[in-house]
Amino acid sequence: MCGIIGYTGHRNVQEVILKALETLEYRGYDSAGMALAYADGALEVAKRAGKVAKLRAMCEKQSAGSGKKAAVSGIGHTRWATHGGVTDENAHPHTCGRVTLVHNGIIENYQELTAKYGLGEKLVSQTDTEVVAALLDHFYEKDAKTAIREVARLLKGTFALGILFADQPEKLYAIRNVSPIIAGVGKDGREAFLASDVTALSEYVAEYFVVPEDTLTILEAGKITLLDNENQRVEPDFLQVDWKLGGNGKNGYEFFMEKEIAEQPEVIRETISCRCKDGMPDLSIDNIPDWLLSKYERITIIGCGTAMHAGLVAKQFMQPLLQLPVTVEVASEFIYEEPVVDDKTFVIAISQSGETIDTLEALRYARRRGAGNLSIVNVKGSTIARESEYVLYTNAGPEIAVASTKAYTTQLTALYMIICRMAYVRGVYTAKQAKEFVSALLQVPACVEKVIADKESLRRISHEIMDASDVFMIGRGLDYTALLEGSLKLKEISYIHSEAYASGELKHGTIALITQKTPVITLVTQTKVVSKELSNAIEVKARGAKVYVLTSEKVELEEPGQWENVYRLPALRDEFMVFPAAAALQLIAFYVSRDKGLDVDKPRNLAKVVTVE
Numbered sequence: 001m002c003g004i005i006g007y008t009g010h011r012n013v014q015e016v017i018l019k020a021l022e023t024l025e026y027r028g029y030d031s032a033g034m035a036l037a038y039a040d041g042a043l044e045v046a047k048r049a050g051k052v053a054k055l056r057a058m059c060e061k062q063s064a065g066s067g068k069k070a071a072v073s074g075i076g077h078t079r080w081a082t083h084g085g086v087t088d089e090n091a092h093p094h095t096c097g098r099v100t101l102v103h104n105g106i107i108e109n110y111q112e113l114t115a116k117y118g119l120g121e122k123l124v125s126q127t128d129t130e131v132v133a134a135l136l137d138h139f140y141e142k143d144a145k146t147a148i149r150e151v152a153r154l155l156k157g158t159f160a161l162g163i164l165f166a167d168q169p170e171k172l173y174a175i176r177n178v179s180p181i182i183a184g185v186g187k188d189g190r191e192a193f194l195a196s197d198v199t200a201l202s203e204y205v206a207e208y209f210v211v212p213e214d215t216l217t218i219l220e221a222g223k224i225t226l227l228d229n230e231n232q233r234v235e236p237d238f239l240q241v242d243w244k245l246g247g248n249g250k251n252g253y254e255f256f257m258e259k260e261i262a263e264q265p266e267v268i269r270e271t272i273s274c275r276c277k278d279g280m281p282d283l284s285i286d287n288i289p290d291w292l293l294s295k296y297e298r299i300t301i302i303g304c305g306t307a308m309h310a311g312l313v314a315k316q317f318m319q320p321l322l323q324l325p326v327t328v329e330v331a332s333e334f335i336y337e338e339p340v341v342d343d344k345t346f347v348i349a350i351s352q353s354g355e356t357i358d359t360l361e362a363l364r365y366a367r368r369r370g371a372g373n374l375s376i377v378n379v380k381g382s383t384i385a386r387e388s389e390y391v392l393y394t395n396a397g398p399e400i401a402v403a404s405t406k407a408y409t410t411q412l413t414a415l416y417m418i419i420c421r422m423a424y425v426r427g428v429y430t431a432k433q434a435k436e437f438v439s440a441l442l443q444v445p446a447c448v449e450k451v452i453a454d455k456e457s458l459r460r461i462s463h464e465i466m467d468a469s470d471v472f473m474i475g476r477g478l479d480y481t482a483l484l485e486g487s488l489k490l491k492e493i494s495y496i497h498s499e500a501y502a503s504g505e506l507k508h509g510t511i512a513l514i515t516q517k518t519p520v521i522t523l524v525t526q527t528k529v530v531s532k533e534l535s536n537a538i539e540v541k542a543r544g545a546k547v548y549v550l551t552s553e554k555v556e557l558e559e560p561g562q563w564e565n566v567y568r569l570p571a572l573r574d575e576f577m578v579f580p581a582a583a584a585l586q587l588i589a590f591y592v593s594r595d596k597g598l599d600v601d602k603p604r605n606l607a608k609v610v611t612v613e
């Protein structure tokens with residue numbers, strides 16, 4: 001949550017910061033702001049509630065025809081509000097005396113520190129962040145390094161800080177605990193950057209590094225110095241930039257979500273093909289040894305939101321196939337449930353961003369108890385990736401829309417590849433069966449392509465449900481778990497209340513909510529439960545619901561005349577039907593949101609990366 005950018009160098013600093021904030025806006029969009037430092041020690045802050053476009057308009061108006069000298073460095077921030085409402089005052093950067101800073105994270109003891117150091121009178125906002133600026137100003141005598149270390153030691157909570165001192169305008173300082181920051185020197189060797197993630201820097205740097213925790217980072221044009229607590233230099237671990245956004249990154253689409261839905265066939269294919277050798281699933285590219293897949297007695301999958309839904313789908317296939325107990329846990333609940341996790345447990349953590357704090361804490365808890373671990377992550381070098389025993393990186397590329405699409409389907413793909421390899425190394429599958437499985441999985445991309453090509457039919461469904469106040473989604477088994485994700489997509493970006501329900505459970509209470517014309521989408525793709533799913537759909541139809549049947553080409557509907565709205569998904573093996581279903585449900589949600597005129601990529605109250613508990 002929150003995006004940070006810092007820059008020192010020869011370019012137009014304001015423009016570098018605004019562009020980076022536009023890229024990072026998916027991390028939070030309650031307010032945006034920047035500070036520009038000038039060689040003579042002058043400092044200008046511009047900030048306001050609302051999206052970056054408002055900040056840009058404000059800055060461009062202020063600088064038009066002003067003929068001002070050029071700034072030498074600057075910091076910028078896009079906020080997802082935690083402490084203090086969405087106001088201009090609470091927007092970052094925050095300045096106190098000689099210190100101006102931006103912050104991502106939460107300072108838990110900010111009230112205690114305010115009282116202890118008598119900072120109250122200096123504060124003008126309601127944020128936890130401003131207290132850090134005031135503390136730094138309090139401790140800053142001559143040496144910025146000592147002041148930053150002193151303050152970092154006092155802070156409880158999570159923080160990534162980008163700091164400017166008015167009397168050192170050409171330098172930027174950074175320090176972090178848990179919350180991410182990366183840094184890199186520009187390709188021309190004459191500038192240096194700081195950012196929350198690589199999407200903001202891909203245009204400028206060829207390589208970057210994740211700033212190590214508790215390491216003081218000093219940026220000067222063309223040079224970055226890392227110092228540990230003893231003032232010894234630390235050598236960073238460089239990562240290559242392999243994500244490019246280019247242009248505005250939307251590749252001709254109006255919204256990132258639409259682009260990311262369309263990219264699914266390609267990224268699913270990549271996620272499979274780089275883990276496939278002579279037709280067999282092969283995880284050696286990820287350095288995942290077979291012993292890891294054969295050793296443990298039970299499996300626990302942890303994640304949040306969409307990532308957790310991917311785990312629920314995997315469980316439907318994994319548990320019966322491997323005959324191992326599989327539990328899927330909401331990461332934010334996990335550690336409070338006193339789960340049975342020990343050295344016989346294999347924990348699979350799933351996270352697109354690799355920064356979700358709930359998933360990270362659950363992973364740490366499990367590893368402390370001796371569990372084996374493999375994490376499925378999209379962002380290289382992210383905290384979860386670094387703290388995992390083994391990592392499998394999905395090949396989704398940057399996912400910018402807040403609503404997850406291609407991250408979900410590549411997480412599923414990765415899970416299926418892991419399950420197949422597990423089945424093979426545990427002797428459940430022969431080599432022939434493993435190859436058949438992979439070859440069937442390789443049909444998924446073409447099948448998803450077909451669904452995307454038929455988007456106009458899905459748009460028609462979206463138009464029929466877009467004015468509804470409630471939409472129910474019902475199914476059983478794997479269909480039910482796929483609908484949990486479909487329902488999340490719809491509520492997240494269209495603001496329509498939606499519930500996914502195990503259809504057999506409806507008559508135990510929830511069916512009371514079905515009235516005339518309530519839209520109910522039923523997903524019917526699993527051979528073993530088709531007739532049960534259809535009879536549950538008949539039950540809601542009898543109560544007046546308008547039923548949409550999403551089914552596969554191979555399912556035969558008894559008395560097809562009774563179903564007015566049938567949408568056929570291309571057929572695959574049952575366990576893979578989640579892929580075309582996901583694409584169809586994503587598109588329905590997308591069209592509802594877009595055609596309602598909503599901001600599809602930045603739904604209200606949300607942020608892409610959730611680094612608060």
Ligand code: M6R
Pocket residue numbers: 304305306307350351352353354355356359402403404405488489492608609610
């Ligand atoms: O980055 P992560 O995969 O850990 O994020 C987990 C959830 O916050 C995320 O999947 C969220 O549910 C999506 N915005 C849903 O579309």
